[in-house]
Amino acid sequence: MESTVWLRPARWASARSAHGFQPHPTGKQKAARAAPRLTWQLFGALVLVAAGYALEHDPRVPSAVAAHAVDAFDVDYTDRVQPALDRLLASLHVRPLSLGAVAAMRAPVFGRVIQGYGPNHPEVFVEGDAGDPVQAAAPGTVVGVYPTGDTYLVKIDHGVDGIALYGGLGSVAVHPDDIVLAGQEIGTLPKRPAHPVFRFALEKNGKFENPQRWIVFSGGPA
Numbered sequence: 001m002e003s004t005v006w007l008r009p010a011r012w013a014s015a016r017s018a019h020g021f022q023p024h025p026t027g028k029q030k031a032a033r034a035a036p037r038l039t040w041q042l043f044g045a046l047v048l049v050a051a052g053y054a055l056e057h058d059p060r061v062p063s064a065v066a067a068h069a070v071d072a073f074d075v076d077y078t079d080r081v082q083p084a085l086d087r088l089l090a091s092l093h094v095r096p097l098s099l100g101a102v103a104a105m106r107a108p109v110f111g112r113v114i115q116g117y118g119p120n121h122p123e124v125f126v127e128g129d130a131g132d133p134v135q136a137a138a139p140g141t142v143v144g145v146y147p148t149g150d151t152y153l154v155k156i157d158h159g160v161d162g163i164a165l166y167g168g169l170g171s172v173a174v175h176p177d178d179i180v181l182a183g184q185e186i187g188t189l190p191k192r193p194a195h196p197v198f199r200f201a202l203e204k205n206g207k208f209e210n211p212q213r214w215i216v217f218s219g220g221p222a
Contacts, residue, residue, distance in 0.1 A: 105137040105158075105211075106182050108166055109189065109198045110218045122208030123167065123201040126217055130194050134169055134187045136180040137161075137200075137215060145172050154186055162209070167199035 111128035115121075140158035147153075154166040154174065170190030180186060190196045202211040 104216065105161060105214045106135060107215050107217045108135050108137050108164075108200055109133075111198060113212075113217050114197070116212060117208075117210040122203075123165070123199040124211050124217070126198045126200065127195050128189050128198050130189060130191050130196060131170070132189045133185045134166055134189060134198065136182055136184045136186050137164055138182045140164070140180055142174045142176050142178040142180060142186075144176050145174065151190060152187065156180065156186070161214075162202045162204040164211075165199070165201040165203075167201075168197055170196065 109126055109128045109132060111126040111132075113124060114127045115125040117124055136156060138158045138161045140156045140161070143155040143157050143163065145152060145154050148167065150170075151167070152169040152172045154169060154172060156164050156166070158164055166186065168189070169187040172187040174180060174186045189198060200211055200215075202209055202214070
């Protein structure tokens with residue numbers, strides 16, 4: 001892969017503006033936004049609790065209706081709601097909200113790290129298996145797809161999670177401006193050799209960072 005592609009921090013001023021990129025708020029802006037949001041969240045939670053209590057204990061509510069309401073409150077809708085919420089937030093370049101436990105970024109491939117992040121190369125080298133899927137590490141927007149010799153490089157803007165570079169793909173399943181979800185397949189590793197090398201880099205705030213601060217590659221280190 002061309003070294004200039006990897007070592008030059010990505011600049012997407014126009015692209016981010018076109019996609020409604022929102023800079024990460026700091027200081028007083030954070031506090032100003034967080035306070036009303038927390039108030040509304042608490043208010044919504046209280047309304048739900050009050051509604052559930054009333055439906056279950058108010059004698060004027062028919063027993064059949066109360067039973068259905070209690071069943072509805074007992075159902076976990078996270079698996080249905082989370083993908084739609086992730087897609088909406090990714091299109092707005094907003095950090096994904098977790099309806100369950102807070103999770104780190106996903107490992108884009110299953111494989112063994114054969115060379116970690118270093119000062120002279122921002123990417124992590126992962127040895128995978130031929131034809132294995134490559135997944136988006138987080139929700140985001142595809143910035144570009146670039147041929148690099150016999151393989152492809154995909155750049156995805158993950159908003160405040162950074163801009164990720166997925167290199168060494170044998171095939172690509174996404175196009176520029178596509179919205180992707182965390183864990184969505186964006187391509188596959190080459191079919192040859194038996195253990196192709198995947199490259200991953202992550203840029204945050206204009207400089208490359210060590211991806212292993214946020215991602216645990218399933219195959220472990222070398």
